[in-house]
Amino acid sequence: MLSRTAADLYWMSRYLERAENLARMLEVSYSLSLMPQAGRSDGHAELAMSLLAAGTLEDYKARHGALDTEHMLHFFALDEANPGSIYCCLRAARSNAHAVRGRITADMWENINATWLEMRAIAGNGLGRYGISQFCEWVRERSHLFRGATSGTIMRNEAYGFIRLGTFIERADNTLRLLDARYEMFGEESEEVSDKSARGYYQWSALLRALSSFEAFNEIYRNAPNAEQVSEMLLLRAEVPRSLHACIQELDLELSNLPGINGRPAQRLAAGLNARLRYTGIDEILDAGLHAWLIEFIDQVRDLGQAIHDAYLEVV
Amino acid sequence: MSGAFFDEMYAAGGQCRPHYREFARWLADTPLELLAQRRREADLLFHRAGITFTLYGDEQGTERLIPFDIIPRSIKASEWQVIERGCIQRVQALNMFLADIYHEQRILKAGIIPAEQVLANEGYQVAMRGLGLHRGLYAHIAGVDLVRDGDGSYYVLEDNLRTPSGVSYMLEDRKMMMRLFPELFAAQRIAPIDHYPNLLLDTLRSASPLDNPTVVVLTPGRFNSAYFEHAFLAREMGVELVEGADLFVRDDRVFMRTTCGPQPVDVIYRRLDDAFLDPLTFNPESMLGVPGLIAAYRLGNVVLANAVGTGVADDKSIYPYVGEMIRFYLDEAPILKNVPTWQCRKPAELSHVLANLEHLVVKETQGSGGYGMLVGPASTAAQIEAFRLRLKARPQDYIAQPTLCLSTCPTFVESGIAPRHIDLRPFVLSGSQTRLVPGGLTRVALREGSLVVNSSQGGGTKDTWVVED
């Protein structure tokens, strides 16, 4: 397969996954920001956390200065000038899909094209009429639909492999960043969140909901969410589909299925990360310091993305 | 040339021509509402499949549908055989002409065509001088534009030897007709055309001396007006659709960048004009080409289809000589007629043209796509005067022809069924043999009275049938 085609497929699914993750993050932050804030006057901090996790807080401050709910929602969801907005992610995903129209199925193309057309209509009307929660739900639903169309119609070949790689690199990165951002925000307090206080409960359950893992947590731990168990599940439990381990496992599998020998560095890296997660316990991670561990792993995932890029997406 | 229009379906007395009888019976039995409904259905299907083109000069790059007309253009088989032989003869002579002017130049030495007209022509590529090509073929894929005059005889309007387009519409129109009206295909024997992609792949493979060459389609990219067709043909042939950036040259060989590393490329079906192929040989501004491609090509390490430098043979200033070429190279009489042509670079002919602008069609010798031409009878006095100035300033850039009475074919338009002017572009493939699929692309001028069939100028397409007599 042409490297350019592989790159377009990979980025199509990465951008779509990113849009979905942004919507998940925004939805939960928004609902939390509406809750009574102990010791905080408004819900800005909650919303700002979304910006922080997406790495665009500085951009926002440069453009808008003070934190303001209206501005933040728009910046995050619809801003054409913010390359990290949901709007821009969907535009990029559709553009990548357009470039490989002949390589994806008609169902996939029609789905992503319709999503983009609707996105434009929503942007034209503004969020006010749509409602932020409904908008986020819509983004998530479109992403689910696309994944369904993909899984139900495309041949299990290289093209499928690169679509999967894009999805899981993005998802792995997202899970790491979300966990880190929540940990950073509540910093020291996070050590005491197992006290079953209402706040701790909402903080951690918000994260779980953002990752559609609330039910899973209840089933596995039958306990109120706390730092240790939430971290363990989101990092190490391979049976939870948005956990880091699940993502790395998929990446390892997809990479090992790709033909050719030029992918060895990427394959080795993915297999190494997979083994590491498999034989690591949460106590080791917490002993090392969760934040440091997460930061280091974010770099590892980035290196894996670079290795995929070097091996397949831009071959000299 | 006579003044009345020739209608493809109805003879002068109004009775239906025999090869249209079956269709006419069906049409009479089919309510107009049903036709309208089917046409909407077709539009929807075309749109959904993304069978679109992009207009040049449209900043938005909006994709448009080429209007599809559900009333087919039908040709009886005996007539088609003549067209087929005529096209093969013509393309063979043109290929021999190209081989000649890049080697011995016999036709120039014989004084049949003025040397300067060929050698100083912009389409003449010095890079091709003395270069041997496999099978001596230059135009592997050619489109011959045909029209019928008032008396029903066919004329060649122009030859397209660079990157002729439209074949995807020919194939999609047929698929659409078979989907919408399968009963029509059961009722009579209509020659099939869907094997065209196979023939094309076979032609491209046979352009290489290798046993099993790797073939790719080179497109300028998805913002090109014919991108749909490039993607379509690549998909139908099962070969890679590449852009210039996907290819690179190493040690005079061409490779494509793939997920399994560099893969050698042997045949490039390029849908990119000569000037953009290689920024180190032609237009240095081109971002679409492959640096070093022409050097690799000249060493025989890759095949380009069509070859570089075919444009000199379909230039409108060379067109008047095609009949002579057929006599010179094949020692045969031309089967298809040429339209009488005045060459404005000749002072005597220029003055005739200037005196008769309101009756003539004037075209740029290097133009295509219906841009930069004057259709005298359809133009206002002001338009004619403006054109006169351009013509006087650069007469060598223009030729003129009588306004042909393009034949008409019943067409489904807003007001119902009405005659509209059409032309025909059969596609001629030259490889181990020269061949065509029966029919071609019929383009129709949808505006009443219009003679311009180009899609960029509001033209549509029809399915083209070759029907057994």
Added chain:
Amino acid sequence: MKLSIRHDTTYSYANEVCTSIQFLRLTPQDSERQRVIDWQVDMPRKVRSQLDPYGNVLHVLTLDEPHGEIVLCAHGQVEIDPTREVEPDLQSPLPFLRSSPLTAADEALLAFAAQHCGERRDRAALIELMNALAEHMPYSPGATEVGTTAAESFARQAGVCQDHTHAFLACVRSLGIPARYVSGYLCTEDATHLASHAWAEAWLGEGWYSFDITNRLARPERHLKLAVGLDYLDACPVRGMRRGGGMEHMLAKVQVELMVQVQ
């Protein structure tokens, strides 16, 4: 006249270049006027030479390992016969009637050619044109760039040998005379200073005649020809493209020695 020549070129880049491709026209050929005794082009990799569309010797150098510089050296010995004025050609000169974007004539150039040549199409007329152009466009390094067209430099009334040659080609072709761009080396009066140079050739009936506009010379006494073409882009000694590398710095040095003749 025997010359020993050494032409060093070094391209260095701010960052590593991922891949690059260079067209090198650094090899002179035998002709009526010049005889190559011995010539060699040293480059980072061994490359087979080929003939380009205009019959020039071309090396296509492709590098796909990351590199920070490209070092080239052309050197050898050549004998020039300064008495020869005209060069015959087996190929038709007619393709050199075409213009190119760099040599397109605008109204001003057309008028200039008509003014100085009128109906005359002989060598004397072209010499007059050459002198008038040199007068009109004084030699002024830095006034133009590589991509400056004939019409632009003519309007600026300034240029270097490349611009002079382009303007001359535009004029001469507008008169219906085939003309081409020549790149090569020029050996100046004291024969110890040699430089990359460009001049023109026009087809007058039986062969190509040289016109060095910059030096107002119609006899190419000390000119060593490397390549010909429609314009600079076809004939220039080094032309390439690359991916990556950032800023480029080029250092060229040409040395010549007049070899002692033993008659």
